[in-house]
Amino acid sequence: MTENGLRYFDDYLPGATYDCGSVSVDQAGIVSFAREFDPQPFHVDPEAAASGPYGGLIASGWHTAVLMMRQLVEHYVSAEASLGSPGLDEIRWPYPVRPGDTLRVRATVIEARRSLSKPDRGIVRTMAEAVNQDDRPVMRATAINFFRVRPVPGA
């Protein structure tokens, strides 16, 4: 069960919003992630980035995404109930993430329905959002998760 009391599909109620804590990013972390997975000049090379389209180094959007995911796994996705994810819709990075930023993550349940084909589970759609220390949105996405329904006692 998460510290927010989320344990089974049945606990994810549309409209509920959960604070998923915050995470900070520094230049070394931005560069090392991007060298491995997204080695574009404005993610890996501070000098090239300074004269580039963002006027400085910015984090790969994928880096922002996985930092957000870590917060969601720790605060929102019940380990007991999680059956994985078929994907996400509409990932957006409205504002860049820069070295020194602190991102606060929150998750809002937007839809929860029982699976028609697999009665042991439900499908939850979540608006996941991250804002920086100035409250500017740096990422949002609609996540889709499969969660086990609460077991029926004695079943």
Add this chain to the structure above:
Amino acid sequence: MTENGLRYFDDYLPGATYDCGSVSVDQAGIVSFAREFDPQPFHVDPEAAASGPYGGLIASGWHTAVLMMRQLVEHYVSAEASLGSPGLDEIRWPYPVRPGDTLRVRATVIEARRSLSKPDRGIVRTMAEAVNQDDRPVMRATAINFFRVRPVPGA
């Protein structure tokens, strides 16, 4: 310029498909990525995963995504032209990635249009896909990229 001859926005023509090479994943890589960013039992714990929903360890979908991104940066996204990305639509993981899998990545231009507000660039929508060694689709997504248009000589 990429080895596919992609240099500026003008080179991304709807309908064209590009092979972006392949990448292999092993259990150590799956576990170490997931420990840092997506520590769910079926990504980090081979024993728990064996009795879990996928009958074994599977890669985090985010891991698949960033491995694909690396291939796209190396083969498809022109470093000279790239001005970043506002996001992606419809990420899907139709089939799980398991230790030992080799993923082949390809990119198909689905739309390319000049920006109305910023004449120096165009917006390209790309269907990015990864298939495993059995040709099963493990990820697809519609990526959105901003690319510089070819400079006008003497301008």
